[in-house]
Amino acid sequence: MKRKEVRISDLLFHNFLRGLACLVIALFLTLFVFLFASAQPTFLARGWSFFSESTWSPTKEIFSVLAFVYGTMVSSFLALFFAVPISVGSALFLTQICPKQLKRPIRTLIELLAAIPSVVYGLWGIFVLAPFIKNYIQPFLSVHTESLPFFQGPPFGLGLFTAAIILAIMIIPTITTISIEVFSSIPQLYHEGAKALGATDWEAMRMAVLAPGFSGVFAAVILGLGRAMGETMAVTMVIGNRADISPSLFSPAATMASVIANEYAEAGSNLHSASLAAVGFTLLLISMVVNLAARIIIRRARRNT
């Protein structure tokens, strides 16, 4: 008799958990369907040219997403380029080399970076970082790389480069803290074994920490990428907001999230707001593809180790 009671409560508990899990799936599906439905007028009016062209003109009612996809991808990947070495490097330092007394304070400082609101990052970007880039970084880079188009153009201080640096700072805590967890979960024995076989510090870290930790660190990087692609406020404040594909990293650009934030509240026509929904839908699709690709890479890496 008593046993049965336990079973009933278990059953209830399992179904409760199942319900919660289904709720998450339902939420996602609702979002997907809602976005697609609101975006439909644009897909009907523009067809594939919505995805393949780069003109975004509310006054002429021509809407296409390519310039924003470019802005989102370039700023996010550039941010990873800056953030990954710093994050993985500091995670390695904190788990392998750092003296115990320093570990906690440094880790707390890195985690504090995540607690700063994005609007504060944006303001700091406008008033501190942008002038610095305008007055020092861009003149330096453009003089030394005159033959390349990447660093040319008038110096505004605002643009892809500034946005990428802000994003990098914002995703460093995400990647660092997860990497620390990953590295500290690897048995110390590996490291000691490598050392015993005569490996140098660097070799031991590469073979016994970095290699087994790869899939975990990669997952951390993808989480950081996801945050960078979706970040709105800070990016809007420093990217210059022009729907433009230009090879120069110092020219103003716009991201999918920033154009939605800028224009949705005052979207003039039905087609305009539908197009902004379509931009949101594209962002959702791209995030899904990136996450799926990451899953596949992680699975492969796990199989190989």
Add this chain to the structure above:
Amino acid sequence: MKKIFTLLSLFGAFNVFAAGTLINGAGATFPEPIYTKWFAEFKKVEPGTSINYQGIGSGGGIKQLTAGTVDFAASDTPMNVEENKAVKIPVLHVPTVIGAVVVTYNLKLEKPLKLSAEVVAAIFSGKINKWNDEKLIKLNPGINFPKLPIVVATRADGSGTTAVFSDYLSQVSPDWKGQAGKTVDWFRGSVAAKGNAGVAGLVQQAEGAIGYIELVYALQNKLAFAQIQNKKGEYIEANLKSVSAAAGGNVVKDMVKNDFKLSITNSEASGAYPISSFTWLLINETMPKEKGFQIVKMLNWCLGNTGQDMAASLNFAPLPKELREAVLIKVKGLKLN
């Protein structure tokens, strides 16, 4: 003791709601400071009526009025054709105060900068792109312009400010015909920032930068702005007097003819600052009796001397007297049932 006090005050709060009328409005953010002030002061005159106002943007306000979720809306631009088609009850546009957009710049000059309509349009199309351009030198005798590129800063977010400024450009320049709107395609090589604060921040940081912002914001933050040539050929500095003047003179007659849905940019009136514009309250022409009665009372109060003086103290230009009278005649015609 504290508990009893809280209970009593809660009870009091409920009491007011139970006895009085609650009116909800939503819309433009530009006039939000004066509307908030007005509605708070109006409650002192009319303790039974609470007016809630939320600055969610002009477009959002119009959508909510159309859906019937608010009792009135507010907008920086008259309703467009598409929006007019969507409403079930005709909407009266009641101008409340006049706003202006100024051209702010970051350059140390001997005298305030003077700009003609043609030059403003050329700068904001990227056609004049350096400060020592001949046209600028010609307009400003006595100023030694530096050899600097002009960095043009615009608004990134859709806004009434952009609508007013681009409406002005479309009035004065053939290149800008049909290009006006809350979001505009600016030329390649300009930068955009979010909000008045964003544009002002951008301009203040870059020597040689120019941008457009609201007069209220420029006055509050003591930013330099240019004198603009009006239709009469006078160079006018934006201030409450010159902005009010844009809605005076002949304009009043035209306004009445057009149900007040008229743009007053590039105004013909003398002494008028040319980049001025009304901001409107949008009122359903037929309203339920109880709420409608209070809304009419509120409109009369806001357009009366007390309300308009209050506007001036917050740097919003009051309406000229003859226009106020014309508007209030229309307000009398609202149907209550």
